[in-house]
Amino acid sequence: MNRVRSRKGAPGIVEVAIRAGVSPATVSRFYNSPDKVRAGTRLRIEQSAKDLGYIRDRMAGSMHSRFSGTIGFIVPTLNNAMFAELADTFSRQLGSHERTMLIACNNYDLDTEIDIVRSLLERRIDGIALIGHDHTDTALHMLSVRDIPVLSLWNYREDAKIPSIGASNTQAAELAAQHLLDLGHKRIAFLFSDTVINDRSRDRKMSALATMKQQGVAVCSDMILDCPYNTGIAKTVATSLLQQKQPTAILCGNDVIAHGVLYAALALGIKVPEQLSVTGIGDFANSADMVPSLTTVRLPAKRIGQLAADTIVAMSMARNQLPTTHSKLECNLIVRESTGTVNKTKQLDKRLK
Amino acid sequence: MNRVRSRKGAPGIVEVAIRAGVSPATVSRFYNSPDKVRAGTRLRIEQSAKDLGYIRDRMAGSMHSRFSGTIGFIVPTLNNAMFAELADTFSRQLGSHERTMLIACNNYDLDTEIDIVRSLLERRIDGIALIGHDHTDTALHMLSVRDIPVLSLWNYREDAKIPSIGASNTQAAELAAQHLLDLGHKRIAFLFSDTVINDRSRDRKMSALATMKQQGVAVCSDMILDCPYNTGIAKTVATSLLQQKQPTAILCGNDVIAHGVLYAALALGIKVPEQLSVTGIGDFANSADMVPSLTTVRLPAKRIGQLAADTIVAMSMARNQLPTTHSKLECNLIVRESTGTVNKTKQLDKRLK
DNA sequence: CTGAAAGCGCTTACAG
DNA sequence: CTGAAAGCGCTTACAG
Numbered sequence: 001m002n003r004v005r006s007r008k009g010a011p012g013i014v015e016v017a018i019r020a021g022v023s024p025a026t027v028s029r030f031y032n033s034p035d036k037v038r039a040g041t042r043l044r045i046e047q048s049a050k051d052l053g054y055i056r057d058r059m060a061g062s063m064h065s066r067f068s069g070t071i072g073f074i075v076p077t078l079n080n081a082m083f084a085e086l087a088d089t090f091s092r093q094l095g096s097h098e099r100t101m102l103i104a105c106n107n108y109d110l111d112t113e114i115d116i117v118r119s120l121l122e123r124r125i126d127g128i129a130l131i132g133h134d135h136t137d138t139a140l141h142m143l144s145v146r147d148i149p150v151l152s153l154w155n156y157r158e159d160a161k162i163p164s165i166g167a168s169n170t171q172a173a174e175l176a177a178q179h180l181l182d183l184g185h186k187r188i189a190f191l192f193s194d195t196v197i198n199d200r201s202r203d204r205k206m207s208a209l210a211t212m213k214q215q216g217v218a219v220c221s222d223m224i225l226d227c228p229y230n231t232g233i234a235k236t237v238a239t240s241l242l243q244q245k246q247p248t249a250i251l252c253g254n255d256v257i258a259h260g261v262l263y264a265a266l267a268l269g270i271k272v273p274e275q276l277s278v279t280g281i282g283d284f285a286n287s288a289d290m291v292p293s294l295t296t297v298r299l300p301a302k303r304i305g306q307l308a309a310d311t312i313v314a315m316s317m318a319r320n321q322l323p324t325t326h327s328k329l330e331c332n333l334i335v336r337e338s339t340g341t342v343n344k345t346k347q348l349d350k351r352l353k
Numbered sequence: 354m355n356r357v358r359s360r361k362g363a364p365g366i367v368e369v370a371i372r373a374g375v376s377p378a379t380v381s382r383f384y385n386s387p388d389k390v391r392a393g394t395r396l397r398i399e400q401s402a403k404d405l406g407y408i409r410d411r412m413a414g415s416m417h418s419r420f421s422g423t424i425g426f427i428v429p430t431l432n433n434a435m436f437a438e439l440a441d442t443f444s445r446q447l448g449s450h451e452r453t454m455l456i457a458c459n460n461y462d463l464d465t466e467i468d469i470v471r472s473l474l475e476r477r478i479d480g481i482a483l484i485g486h487d488h489t490d491t492a493l494h495m496l497s498v499r500d501i502p503v504l505s506l507w508n509y510r511e512d513a514k515i516p517s518i519g520a521s522n523t524q525a526a527e528l529a530a531q532h533l534l535d536l537g538h539k540r541i542a543f544l545f546s547d548t549v550i551n552d553r554s555r556d557r558k559m560s561a562l563a564t565m566k567q568q569g570v571a572v573c574s575d576m577i578l579d580c581p582y583n584t585g586i587a588k589t590v591a592t593s594l595l596q597q598k599q600p601t602a603i604l605c606g607n608d609v610i611a612h613g614v615l616y617a618a619l620a621l622g623i624k625v626p627e628q629l630s631v632t633g634i635g636d637f638a639n640s641a642d643m644v645p646s647l648t649t650v651r652l653p654a655k656r657i658g659q660l661a662a663d664t665i666v667a668m669s670m671a672r673n674q675l676p677t678t679h680s681k682l683e684c685n686l687i688v689r690e691s692t693g694t695v696n697k698t699k700q701l702d703k704r705l706k
Numbered sequence: 707c708t709g710a711a712a713g714c715g716c717t718t719a720c721a722g
Numbered sequence: 723c724t725g726a727a728a729g730c731g732c733t734t735a736c737a738g
Contacts, residue, residue: 010499012715023725028717038723053498058475059412059421060715063730068412070455070476077441084437088430091458100472102423103456104448105441119453122411123423145406146363232642259639266644286612286639289585291619365731376709381733391707413731416714 011052020048031056032065062124071099071312072120072128076108076198080229081256081284082301083131086153089305090129097313099126108197110136117142126316129153129308132199133160149315153308154299155200156328163315163324165308167331169281172297173204173251175333176279177211179295180249184342185277188212189223189247191234191257201253204281208251223247227257234260235267242268248277248342255280255287258294262338273340283334292337300329364405373401384409385418415477424452424665425473425481429461429551433582434609434637435654436484439506442658443482450666452479461550467492474499479669482506482661485552486513502668506661507652508553509681516668516677518661520684522634525650526557528686529604529632530564532648537695538602538630541565542576542594544587544614545606554606557634561604576600580610587613588620595621601630601695608633608640611647615691626693636687645690653682 017024022041029036030045037045048054062068071094075083091101102120106113117139120128127149140162143150152164180188190209195202205224212219223245227237234257238250242264252258258280265272272278272292280287280296287294311325370377375394382389383398390398401407415421424447428436444454455473459466470492473481480502488505493515496503505517533541543562548555558577565572576598580590591603591614605611611633618625625631625645633640633649640647664678 013717014715024715025717025726026724029724032717036723041723053495055471055474055495055499057477057715059477060416060730061717063413063416063715063732064717065730068476078431078437078444079434079441081432081434081437084431084434087456088432088458091431091456092460095457095469095472098472100455100457100476102453103440103444104453105444107445116448118408119448119451121408123421123453124410124412142406142408146408231639235642256638260642263642263644285609286584289588289613289616291616366733367731377731378710378733379708382708385733389707394707410731413714414733416716416731417733418714 011054012057013054015052016045016048016054019052020044028061032061059124067126067316068124069099070102070123070125071309071316072117072123072125073101073103074106074113074116074120074128074130075103076131077105078103082154082254082282082299085301086305089302090309093306093309094313097309099309099313108194110134110139110197114139114142121146121148127151127312129312131155133157133162133164134197134199149312151308151312151315151325153304155203156326157199157203158326160326163311163326165304165311165325165327165329167299167304167329169200169203170207172281172299172331173207174211175297175331176251176281177208179333179335179339180251180277180279181211181215181217183249183277183339185249186217186342187223187246187248188217188219189225189241189245189250190219190253191225191227191237191241191250191261192253193227193229193257204253227253227260229254229256231256231260231263234258235264236260238264239268242270242276248275249339250276250278252278252280255282255284255294255296258296258338259284259286259290262290262292262294272338277339277342279339288334288336295336295339296334298332298334300331303329364407365410366407368405369398369401369407372405373397381414385414412477420479420669421477422452423455423476423478424662424669425470425476425478426454426456427459427466427469427473427481427483428456429484430458431456435507435607435635435652438654439658442655443506443662446659446662447666450662452662452666461547463487463489463492463550467495470495474501480504480665482665484508486510486515486517487550487552502665504661504665504668504678506657508556509679510552510556511679513679516664516679518657518664518678518680518682520652520657520682522553522556523560525634525652525684526560526604527564528650528684529634529648530561532686532688532692533602533604533630533632534564534568534570536602536630536692539570539695540576540599540601541570541572542578542598542600542603543572543606544578544580544590544594544603544610546580546582546610557606580606580613582607582609584609584613584616587611588617589613591617592621595623595629601628602692603629603631605631605633608635608637608647608649611649611691612637612639612643615643615645615647625691630692630695632692641687641689648689648692649687651685651687653684656682 104116154166156166192205238261283298457469509519545558587610636651
């Protein structure tokens with residue numbers, strides 16, 4: 001026989017059964033519902049499996065059992081400390097439930113996401129986690145037809161259409177904005193990343209500007225700038241901004257942008273917080289240790305990742321019998337050295353002479 | 354029938370075949386060897402699949418075909434910009450080969466790694482990529498028995514036992530060390546992360562110290578410190594070091610540590626590079642934009658990730674008929690503002706008075 | 707180029 | 723508590 005063998009040399013459930021002197025069905029029960037197997041039989045099967053170095057074939061098993069033990073996760077990119085941390089925690093916590101994570105990056109592109117969803121469905125995932133709320137009907141429909149549980153992570157919204165776990169990005173930006181207002185700032189500049197493809201960024205920007213309006217602080221449109229999540233580009237954008245305008249504070253869409261702003265200020269010799277206050281959102285790894293350290297809003301990545309893993313596993317087992325999850329985790333303002341009262345910024349104009 | 358159905362509502366290959374007026378075997382051929390199907394038949398099948406929203410079940414398919422289309426990847430953690438970037442690129446490139454990445458973190462623990470390998474094998478991976486060269490025989494044996502191709506990423510070594518793609522961490526540290534020596538530094542301190550569980554760190558440390566010895570520069574043992582890959586801890590360690598000793602340069606095991614050292618110097622009022630030179634390894638996202646910018650050794654994460662994806666896919670298809678891969682990708686010294694000649698450091702002692 | 711049939715490695719009612 | 727048998731959704735020689 002020239003037939004291609006898939007598990008060349010590796011023993012299957014039949015070999016384990018023969019060696020243990022039981023039927024394959026009993027070996028299967030040993031793994032899937034051990035309480036239905038007598039203790040003595042269990043021991044023999046365990047030893048037999050160990051002797052042979054048996055490893056289950058979950059793919060074969062999943063053809064009957066409906067569960068593959070695999071959970072999908074789609075992130076925009078892993079090249080983002082927050083998503084990397086989230087994926088790390090999510091994956092670990094899934095491991096504690098005997099699940100494995102199948103991950104893919106959509107690169108902030110919803111057409112790519114459709115292809116990825118298809119590819120994940122081809123691999124029989126038991127559930128899927130997505131970032132944020134911007135998804136195509138096509139992708140969502142493919143999942144709902146197959147009854148695959150979907151969980152939206154990261155951004156909490158009251159009006160979410162799918163179950164979600166996250167912090168409110170609206171609240172996060174409001175905390176940052178209110179902090180700057182409390183310090184007396186009125187000439188505030190805003191740096192946000194693309195709000196078209198990113199609902200987190202959109203919520204943050206809307207919220208920051210709404211807070212300004214609410215408190216009667218006018219915002220000039222040329223103080224609102226676009227900036228990708230890239231420290232180098234943020235530094236360039238901020239350098240140009242600081243040379244042309246005289247903001248007393250800059251509210252940044254996330255910490256990566258804020259880092260760039262701090263470096264720009266440092267390079268220009270603008271003192272933070274005496275001449276300029278800077279806030280971020282996210283509380284990335286470096287932010288606490290920079291000099292000056294960054295005032296920011298902490299987003300609970302670890303807690304989201306853990307809770308998400310627990311939740312998606314529960315959803316996959318209960319299917320539709322679970323109440324819909326909408327968990328809002330708290331975010332906190334972390335006041336550090338990069339913000340101060342506006343009084344300290346009197347010297348600002350001097351540097352321009 | 355109360356039987357649990359796995360793909361409730363979703364059409365299978367049989368439905369597609371019926372609608373297209375062909376046999377299931379022909380639909381299967383359409384996907385797996387389209388050239389064996391007549392063009393007209395292809396069109397009808399394609400339309401039928403589209404109409405029904407058919408999605409293949411690769412798990413069922415893999416029972417025969419030996420291929421699951423899934424590649425495993427085990428990293429120590431994703432909470433590391435280099436591994437996150439590597440995973441991101443690897444995953445994307447696998448996507449272009451119609452493969453999906455199954456990723457898990459071993460948290461720098463080799464026992465955990467064994468469990469992960471088992472879990473990945475249960476899911477029928479076509480190949481697996483690991484970080485570095487420190488792996489248990491148990492894990493490697495489970496893979497070799499099943500003939501699963503293994504590829505070691507990140508750290509190139511001549512004496513590698515398994516196929517590998519990476520940069521030489523020995524060379525990386527040598528470049529950094531030689532650069533400091535060329536600038537005239539002799540009082541050099543070293544900060545490296547745990548070398549027991551991390552062959553990259555081990556190679557870097559050995560190499561840096563060997564370079565010193567080669568050039569006849571003595572290194573006092575209290576100038577060699579342990580430090581995890583954590584900017585905050587690095588800052589603390591460096592602060593204490595700088596207050597007690599007077600190194601003219603600090604060679605750091607990676608950029609994360611170097612960032613902490615730069616912040617420590619900044620907080621202490623020590624001028625870089627005038628009073629202190631600092632080097633990193635890795636060229637992380639922030640390093641080019643910091644003030645002062647960091648001199649470091651760039652490791653080609655993107656190229657490793659891409660080449661790794663191409664290679665593991667080729668290996669999985671060719672099995673043992675491929676020559677063993679040992680690709681050494683170049684790393685480059687990037688000289689920036691954080692290093693300078695030792696002459697500039699004359700003022701060093703002043704600050705201690 | 708296409709179809710009928712066997713079978714991949716498991717799991718699950720069913721019957722004991 | 724255990725076994726024999728059917729079957730999960732596909733793929734693959736084999737035969738036409």
